[in-house]
Amino acid sequence: MSRILLEQVTVSVPTHDGTRQILGETTLDLSEHRIALIGPNGSGKSTLARLLNGLVTATTGRVLVDGLDVAREGRDVRRRVGFMFTDPAAQLVMPTAREDVALSLRRTHPDKAARLVAADRVLADFGLEGFGDRSVHGLSGGEGQLLALAGVLATDPAVLVADEPTTLLDLGNSRRIGDLLLGLPQQLVLVTHDLDLAARCDRALLVRSGRIERDGDPAEVVEHYRAAP
Numbered sequence: 001m002s003r004i005l006l007e008q009v010t011v012s013v014p015t016h017d018g019t020r021q022i023l024g025e026t027t028l029d030l031s032e033h034r035i036a037l038i039g040p041n042g043s044g045k046s047t048l049a050r051l052l053n054g055l056v057t058a059t060t061g062r063v064l065v066d067g068l069d070v071a072r073e074g075r076d077v078r079r080r081v082g083f084m085f086t087d088p089a090a091q092l093v094m095p096t097a098r099e100d101v102a103l104s105l106r107r108t109h110p111d112k113a114a115r116l117v118a119a120d121r122v123l124a125d126f127g128l129e130g131f132g133d134r135s136v137h138g139l140s141g142g143e144g145q146l147l148a149l150a151g152v153l154a155t156d157p158a159v160l161v162a163d164e165p166t167t168l169l170d171l172g173n174s175r176r177i178g179d180l181l182l183g184l185p186q187q188l189v190l191v192t193h194d195l196d197l198a199a200r201c202d203r204a205l206l207v208r209s210g211r212i213e214r215d216g217d218p219a220e221v222v223e224h225y226r227a228a229p
């Protein structure tokens with residue numbers, strides 16, 4: 001697994017009358033396979049997740065992924081750390097499913113024809129056989145999220161950060177995507193309100209008001225949160 005370090009990280013954002021700290025000083029060493037971030041709305045989970053691939057920049061402190069500084073070596077970090085958004089529309093950028101996956105394969109498959117064939121294989125691996133010509137805008141929520149996952153994994157990241165990937169899905173698709181994510185060989189940092197999913201991870205962090213309130217065994221952390229949400 002990769003080693004993700006946060007060293008005395010804070011995040012502040014500008015406000016009309018100064019700045020507001022949305023993540024208090026946080027130091028973390030994350031090397032477990034599956035790590036869940038849970039907590040109330042607006043507590044700072046997405047901020048924490050987005051720090052890991054540079055979508056959010058630390059105001060003070062450093063974030064390191066396998067020794068690479070996210071602020072200074074962002075490109076290399078983003079090759080290692082894939083990001084999956086709540087809404088697949090945020091990351092499906094090409095007209096068709098095949099082209100969207102192919103875009104993720106352009107580093108590993110420089111030849112266009114081979115790339116499109118490989119994209120169809122990836123689609124089939126994710127249960128999207130025959131979806132190659134479908135418009136990315138015409139997919140159901142579950143299909144879109146599967147395609148988004150296929151696209152991000154096609155870039156072969158060592159770490160996948162997923163920000164509430166099951167929130168928009170119905171029960172069946174939510175289970176399907178949840179099981180798929182927890183079964184991945186890649187390291188997973190999962191922001192979720194699904195506490196059953198969080199409890200199945202290897203480590204859980206409860207984020208509240210921009211601080212890590214609890215960190216450790218998922219069953220215990222989830223129980224603590226359920227008792228005092």
Ligand SMILES: Nc1ncnc2c1ncn2[C@@H]1O[C@H](COP(=O)(O)OP(=O)(O)OP(=O)(O)O)[C@@H](O)[C@H]1O
Binds near residue numbers: 045
């Ligand atoms: N760019 C920004 N500018 C101003 N405020 C921000 C910015 N980004 C986040 N915030 C604020 O920081 C706080 C934490 O936001 P964040 O999205 O990290 O919370 P969250 O725990 O992921 O919430 P949710 O569960 O609702 O998705 C919120 O109050 C949010 O409004």
